[in-house]
Amino acid sequence: MGNFKAKPFVKWAGGKTQLLGEIKKSLPKNLCQYHDLTYVEPFVGGGAVLFWILQEYPNISKAIVNDINRELICTYRVIKTCVQQLIGELEVMQAQYISRNAEERKNYFLEKRKLFNAKNISDIETASLFIFLNRTCFNGLYRVNSKGEFNVPHGKYTNPKICDRDNLLAVSELLQRVEIMCGDFAETEKFAGATTIYYLDPPYKPLSETSSFTSYTKDGFNDSEQVRLRDFCSRIAQNNAMFIASNSDPVEVKTGKSFFEQIYSQFVIKRVIASRQINANPRSRGSVSEIMISNVVNI
Numbered sequence: 001m002g003n004f005k006a007k008p009f010v011k012w013a014g015g016k017t018q019l020l021g022e023i024k025k026s027l028p029k030n031l032c033q034y035h036d037l038t039y040v041e042p043f044v045g046g047g048a049v050l051f052w053i054l055q056e057y058p059n060i061s062k063a064i065v066n067d068i069n070r071e072l073i074c075t076y077r078v079i080k081t082c083v084q085q086l087i088g089e090l091e092v093m094q095a096q097y098i099s100r101n102a103e104e105r106k107n108y109f110l111e112k113r114k115l116f117n118a119k120n121i122s123d124i125e126t127a128s129l130f131i132f133l134n135r136t137c138f139n140g141l142y143r144v145n146s147k148g149e150f151n152v153p154h155g156k157y158t159n160p161k162i163c164d165r166d167n168l169l170a171v172s173e174l175l176q177r178v179e180i181m182c183g184d185f186a187e188t189e190k191f192a193g194a195t196t197i198y199y200l201d202p203p204y205k206p207l208s209e210t211s212s213f214t215s216y217t218k219d220g221f222n223d224s225e226q227v228r229l230r231d232f233c234s235r236i237a238q239n240n241a242m243f244i245a246s247n248s249d250p251v252e253v254k255t256g257k258s259f260f261e262q263i264y265s266q267f268v269i270k271r272v273i274a275s276r277q278i279n280a281n282p283r284s285r286g287s288v289s290e291i292m293i294s295n296v297v298n299i
Contacts, residue, residue, distance in 0.1 A: 005055065006170035009079065010072075010131060011140030012046030014204060016246065019290075020052050022272045023199070026244050026294050031057060031197070038062045038196040040241075042185035044076070047171075049199050054174050066181040066188050069142075071116075071130050071150075073182035078127035080175035083168055089128035090163035097136065097162060109136055109154040117149040135160045186232055192241035200245040202229055205259060207250050207288075223259075230263045237267075237295045244296065249289040264293045 008015060016023065031037070037060045041050055044065035054060060067073050078086050097108055115121065116129040134140055137152040145151045181187065185202070192198075203221035226247075233243055249271060250259050261269055274290045 006051040006174050007167060008046035008048050008051065009164065009167060009171055010046055010075075010134040010142075012048075013141065014201065015046045015048050016201060017048040017052075018275055019246070019272060020049070022292065023049060023244060024056070026270075026292055026296060026298070027197070028242065028296055029298055032059060034059055034195060036061045036195055038064070038191055038193070040188050040191050040196060040198045041065045041201075042188045042198065043067060043201050043203075045072075045201060047076075049201070050178070051171065051174055053199075054177060060177075063178045064181060064188060064191055065178055066183060066185060068182070068184060070182055071126055072142075073180060074123050075127040075130045076175065076180050078123050079168060079172050080178070080180065082124060083172035085124050086127055086131075087163060087165050087168055089124060090131060090168075091165075093128065093132050094162035097132075098159065102156070105136075106154045109133070113137075113150060132162055135162045185229065189232060189236060192236035192239035194240040196236075196241040198236060198241060198243040198245075200229065200233070200243060202226070202245075202247065204248040205250055207248055226259075227263060233264070233267070233293070233295075242296050243294060245293040247291055247293070249291050258291070260291055260293065268294045268297060 008017065028034075037057065039050075039053055039057075039060045039062070041064070044050055044067045047065070050063065050065055054063060065076070093112070097105060100108055112129055112132055116126070116133060121129070133150060133152070134142065136155055136157065138155045139152075140155075141152045143150070143152050185200070188198075202225075205223065205226055229245075233245060236243055245264075247260055251257065258269075270292050271289050272292055273287050275287055
């Protein structure tokens with residue numbers, strides 16, 4: 001897959017690093033021959049696909065990413081424009097955190113979480129706290145409550161790498177080619193065209209009523225949102241854009257059919273096996289079936 005250097009700067013539930021091979025198989029086989037290719041990712045999350053595709057396909061002349069998570073997007077923008085200041089902040093927090101004992105680390109974490117949730121801080125502080133909390137919270141989860149407050153408890157890592165200087169610099173270099181948006185995924189529809197390819201990785205539909213993990217924002221992402229996303233995919237396909245979308249593989253009890261096979265029946269659907277390592281319940285981690293939906297037909 002070429003010289004893959006930059007990688008996600010945060011842990012992210014549903015991250016796609018392990019599925020890059022399957023995503024590549026779903027892309028047009030002659031994608032490297034396209035001219036003035038535009039790449040759009042409406043749910044950028046941890047950025048695994050973004051960083052890989054920008055390094056794998058140098059013919060991508062324009063990239064646009066979006067996410068509704070304001071703190072995440074703030075962090076992307078800070079890495080793009082102020083990476084050295086961010087590294088300085090993270091190095092200070094790393095030294096302060098590592099030098100403390102277990103109880104002191106927990107208190108330090110809680111102080112930083114309270115500051116992060118106060119919201120009245122600078123973009124540099126927001127980004128540095130976002131990365132710090134991600135690297136030191138329980139299992140690398142990102143979850144908010146109904147008030148939009150980050151509420152994941154402290155993790156117990158012996159020597160967490162809070163400041164990954166080399167990777168942050170590599171990510172910053174890649175982001176110079178990227179337009180960064182914050183808002184609803186539908187706002188990216190304006191980029192759809194014959195030389196545009198979308199990768200969509202929305203919050204997954206839960207496999208059961210008790211397995212929901214869509215709390216990246218206080219509003220969640222329910223079935224009506226999944227249908228709205230299907231309509232979005234239909235519209236960008238009508239505008240001749242290519243797309244690949246990932247999701248879970250739930251089977252409806254009433255029909256015995258896959259929820260997504262029903263709503264995406266006009267598109268190509270294939271199943272892939274993914275490993276899930278970020279879950280509050282260790283028993284829920286392991287290999288699961290996921291689906292990839294696309295209007296790309298590889299012959």
